[in-house]
Amino acid sequence: MIDLNLLTEAVGDLDEEKLLGLLNDFVATNPSEEEAQAVVNACQQGMAKVGDLFESGEYFVGDLIFAGELLTQSIDILKPVIGSASGSKIGKIVIGTVEGDLHDIGKNIFRSMAEAAGFEVFDLGIDVKPSAFIEKAREVNPDIIGLSGVLTLALESMKKTVDEFKAAGERDKVKVIIGGNPVTQEASNQIGADAFTTNAAEGVKICQSWVS
Numbered sequence: 449m450i451d452l453n454l455l456t457e458a459v460g461d462l463d464e465e466k467l468l469g470l471l472n473d474f475v476a477t478n479p480s481e482e483e484a485q486a487v488v489n490a491c492q493q494g495m496a497k498v499g500d501l502f503e504s505g506e507y508f509v510g511d512l513i514f515a516g517e518l519l520t521q522s523i524d525i526l527k528p529v530i531g532s533a534s535g536s537k538i539g540k541i542v543i544g545t546v547e548g549d550l551h552d553i554g555k556n557i558f559r560s561m562a563e564a565a566g567f568e569v570f571d572l573g574i575d576v577k578p579s580a581f582i583e584k585a586r587e588v589n590p591d592i593i594g595l596s597g598v599l600t601l602a603l604e605s606m607k608k609t610v611d612e613f614k615a616a617g618e619r620d621k622v623k624v625i626i627g628g629n630p631v632t633q634e635a636s637n638q639i640g641a642d643a644f645t646t647n648a649a650e651g652v653k654i655c656q657s658w659v660s
């Protein structure tokens with residue numbers, strides 16, 4: 449099994465060669481889905497280190513951009529072992545990163561895992577306005593709306609989105625799950641979501657429980 453601490457360190461240090469080497473070796477061992485999820489978590493912890501180093505002034509915006517590219521590349525390598533969907537679809541999810549937030553790595557990881565679990569996922573991308581979520585919901589009748597965001601201000605956009613669903617008479621037709629680094633139980637209550645998570649695999653389990 450891959451050394452998860454080494455992996456977290458490689459992400460935090462932005463050591464591309466080491467990181468991609470570790471991941472390619474890992475994928476070649478034909479790992480289980482659980483092992484792949486542990487690897488995603490280790491990468492996520494590495495990104496938290498990148499965030500801390502940015503906050504303390506050691507890393508700059510260029511480093512954040514590079515970290516983003518590095519993690520996107522890492523997830524591409526991991527995709528074949530994260531799981532694959534078989535058979536019919538178990539439910540529909542509309543997801544997007546909320547208005548004002550451009551971070552999409554976490555959303556993309558959740559999307560891959562949800563698709564692997566058999567969900568049909570409609571991904572609206574980044575900086576998604578509440579009206580765009582509502583429009584898509586009316587078009588495809590999803591079971592679940594997934595709101596992603598990592599900026600503190602994303603919490604306000606999530607609340608605005610849920611409020612607009614209520615005003616449009618669409619809120620009771622869907623379950624709402626929010627995800628991303630700043631979400632908490634308290635934030636979830638204020639936003640009016642049905643669930644929250646900072647872990648994509650857990651998010652998928654919650655969604656599965658809603659459609660089973």
Ligand code: B12
Nearest residue numbers: 499516550551552554594596599600627628629646648651
């Ligand atoms: C990479 C990065 C960037 C990249 C993003 C690239 C991309 N394509 O996403 C770029 C360079 C674009 C960027 C820009 C900025 N960033 Co930035 N960024 C980060 C960093 C280092 C990592 C984020 C990340 O990808 N984490 C890894 C993923 C895997 O974790 P995650 O998002 O939490 O996702 C997991 C779960 O939460 C869950 N999940 C996520 N979404 C969803 C949705 C659903 C439905 C479910 C169920 C689950 C789920 O699944 C994932 C896997 O388990 C963070 C540091 C941090 N601690 O997060 C800062 C951070 C978020 N950025 C920050 C800042 C300040 C900025 C900028 C303002 C910088 C600037 N001066 O320009 C801009 C803002 C741009 C904007 N308007 O959004 C701050 C935010 C501070 C705050 N409190 O709001 C942070 C926290 C860094 C810091 N410590 O200061 N950033």
